[in-house]
Structures are given as structure tokens and as C-alpha cells.
Amino acid sequence: MRLLKLKDVIFLTGLGRSTVYKYIAEGNFPKPVSLGERNVAWVESEINDWIFLKIKMRDEAKL
Structure with a gap:
């Protein structure tokens, strides 16, 4: 199991910091x-x- 810091999460998802925390909320x-x-x-x-x-x-939305 690997843990990711915020900068890695931002890189992988393409989301910004505030968006990450908004989605969590x-x-x-x-x-x-x-x-x-x-x-x-x-x-x-x-x-x-x-x-x-x-x-x-x-992909399901394309059906």
C-alpha cells in the first residue's frame, strides 16, 4: 500500500487543491x-x- 501526498493527488487527477477538498466535503x-x-x-x-x-x-454515458 502506498500513500500519496496532495501534490501527487493533484498530478494524478488533474484537480486543483481547492477542488480536491471541495469534493471531499x-x-x-x-x-x-x-x-x-x-x-x-x-x-x-x-x-x-x-x-x-x-x-x-x-464510457457508460456514451451508450
Whole structure:
């Protein structure tokens, strides 16, 4: 299991920082794991699952 910092999540998803946190607040994005008082990271597999879901939704919309 690998943990990703925010900069890596932004790179993989193409989202901005504020959008990541907006989606989390809306329940539409994986929640980060607390690593300390001011340190969080995301589980890589959860981010990949979110990306694959977006691809699946795109492909299903074409049907």
C-alpha cells in the first residue's frame, strides 16, 4: 500500500487543491489519512479507483 501526498493527488487527477477538498466535503472523493497534526495523505488505490470510476461513468454515458 502506498500513500500519496496532495501534490501527487493533484498530478494524478488533474484537480486543483481547492477542488480536491471541495469534493471531499461533498463526499465525492476519497478522504485523506491523518499522518500527524498537520500532515495527511491519500491511499493510492482509492485515488486510482476514483479515476477508474470517472472513466467508467464517461464510457457508460456514451451508450
